[in-house]
Amino acid sequence: MTDHEKQAQASAGEPIVLIVDDDPSMRRALTNLFQSVGLKVQAFSSAAEIMEAKPPAVPSCLVLDIRLPGSSGLDLQADLAKANIHTPIIFITGHGDIPMTVRAMKSGAVDFLTKPVRDQDMLDAVQAAIERDRKRRDAEKSISGVRSRFEGLTARERDVLALVASGLMNKQVAAELGLAEITVKIYRGQIMRKMGAKSLADLVRMTDALGIPRNRGHLQT
Amino acid sequence: MTDHEKQAQASAGEPIVLIVDDDPSMRRALTNLFQSVGLKVQAFSSAAEIMEAKPPAVPSCLVLDIRLPGSSGLDLQADLAKANIHTPIIFITGHGDIPMTVRAMKSGAVDFLTKPVRDQDMLDAVQAAIERDRKRRDAEKSISGVRSRFEGLTARERDVLALVASGLMNKQVAAELGLAEITVKIYRGQIMRKMGAKSLADLVRMTDALGIPRNRGHLQT
DNA sequence: GTGCGAGCTATACGTAGGTTTGTGCCGTAG
DNA sequence: CTACGGCACAAACCTACGTATAGCTCGCAC
Structure with a gap:
């Protein structure tokens, strides 16, 4: 597999562990531990150092000594x-x-592990952390497309979207915005097309995922 | 409306603090502290004791000594x-x-507070805990009505609901279930009525809140 | 058996949703 | 100035949605 191919599927695989510790022997020990189970590792000696690096694009986690030169681990957090x-x-x-x-x-x-850290505890924690990050990234990715399409809507289309997704009929949307019903219908069609929604149900779920406020929402009793 | 204003009319009823501690003087001190800020209090001396009591119906929180006679606080948790x-x-x-x-x-x-506990720390923690419980109760209440109405649907109505909420047209639902389109329409009307949904958007949000699996769901790219 | 509710369908009719084609105004980027 | 995109509307037309009325079978409870 070429580097290019690796890059292409990088978002899906090869997690990496980022270590921040000012003690070189600790860095070495942790690096060896993680590599022994096939995990990629990148080590830093200070908070400033890792803040300069670009955030990884793959599932990852930080292993952080709470006492760091300069700022504490909590500050870095x-x-x-x-x-x-x-x-x-x-x-x-x-x-x-x-x-x-x-x-x-x-x-x-x-x-939050106390020294001396047992290897298995550390590996379990890293496993859980990476899994959590993977889930977060998946969720993020699933709405990023929706969000970017939403950005492509015009101001008026967003107005209509908010009201349509809140359950109003076209004529009600029209009244609310001071438009003719036909105009709302046309915007509505454009919205469906631009957002890539194949049904109203889709559109409703997209707006909810985007956290768009509902002008007439409910769901009570 | 802001979250604060909403809060004012949220889950009604006098919040209560439940204390579990085997030390009588500690129970007394905590009770006085909470009562001094107008909070209701109920104190227990053991884990077994509180497990027998019925869970409160108002926003509440537990203040728990980690070391209890018999089982530890973690066990009780x-x-x-x-x-x-x-x-x-x-x-x-x-x-x-x-x-x-x-x-x-x-x-x-x-x-997780360490003795000696500062009064203000304890009050802040209780405040946050009760607020959290209030939110949880509000969320719970808002779907309990929906859930009970869903229970009132017939088997066939649930089938139709799942497909309609996933965005299929009536004719597609009919094909999927081996029905005539008119039959689906009639069930659909019954569903809207029984569920108290005034629009399809409502219905979609209800099904999502209930966690009903979508037979043809998407939302990608 | 009789009654009842679930399940299923049909005809008919009215309303809501949605597209196409075409018109016009406005502001702005080239 | 011209071109373009956003905004707004209209007529015509088609599809989808929804209800009312009516009729059928099946299984179950009384």
């Missing part, structure tokens, strides 16, 4: 969240305390 | 999960360790 990078994080700590653990877990860490 | 009771849990511990904390948080605990 917060920075990544702010940068909208949601790679799952596994913390390792030598002298962690409970409040620190709680904070990390509340912020979405998948695990 | 697991038992409650098994019994399908999802009241949010706040743990308190005197001598907890990190693995215990991780396990509790992974299992869905909202917080």
Whole structure:
């Protein structure tokens, strides 16, 4: 298989583990551990270093020492969240305390391991983290196409879409927007075509996935 | 309408804090703390005791010492999960360790506080936990009506519902089920009436909320 | 048996959805 | 100026949706 072919299916496979630890011997040990089970590894020695690297395009996870030179692992976690990078994080700590653990877990860490870390615990945690990331990426991918098509709609088409997806009839949409019914019908057809929806049910699910507010939504009692 | 305004008319009823601790002085202190901010309280001295009580019908949370006579707080957490009771849990511990904390948080605990507990930390945690429970109850309530109406559908109506909600036209549904189109139309009308859906969009959202499998679903690219 | 509800269909009719073709206005990019 | 895209509408036409009325079978409970 050529590199090009590998790249083509990269989004689907070959997960990678990112290690951030200032202790070279720790980096080496973790790298060996992960490689021994066939995982790709990339190691960093500081938070700054990994923030400069581009986020991986494959399912991945971070293994992070809570005590790092400069900023702590928790700071890095917060920075990544702010940068909208949601790679799952596994913390390792030598002298962690409970409040620190709680904070990390509340912020979405998948695990928090204490030194000395047992190999099997680490591998289990990484396995779970990568699986979580894979799911997140799949979900992300499944709506990215929908979102980009939505971007291609004109302002008016979006108005109509919101009302149609909320269950209004064409004539009601027309009244709401001060249009003739025929105009709504035409926009509606354009929306279906542009969004690639083959039925109204499709369109409804797309708008829900996009989180478009419903002007007349319900579902109660 | 903002989320705050919605909140005001959400799940009615006086929230309650359930305390489980074998230390009478701790129970008294916590009870006083919560009552001082106007929260209702019910205290228990063991896991067995609270398992016998009926789960509260109002937004609530558990404040749980991790070390309990008989079973540990983590065991109680697991038992409650098994019994399908999802009241949010706040743990308190005197001598907890990190693995215990991780396990509790992974299992869905909202917080894990160490003694001595600062009053404000406890109140913040309880506030968050009750809010979480209120949201969960609201979500639960909003689909319970839909679910019960779905139970009232006949077998054939459910067949038709699944296909209609997946976006098929009446004639396609008819072909799929070996029926005449007119039959599908009539069932469809009955479904709309029985489910209380005022539009197809409604119906689609209901089926999605119920997790009904789609025979011809998509949403890709 | 009688009644009842589920299941199934038919004819008929009215409404809603959707496309095509064509018209026109407006603003802006070239 | 001209071309283009967004916006808006109309007439004509076809398809899909939905209801009412009516009739049929089957199985089950009384």
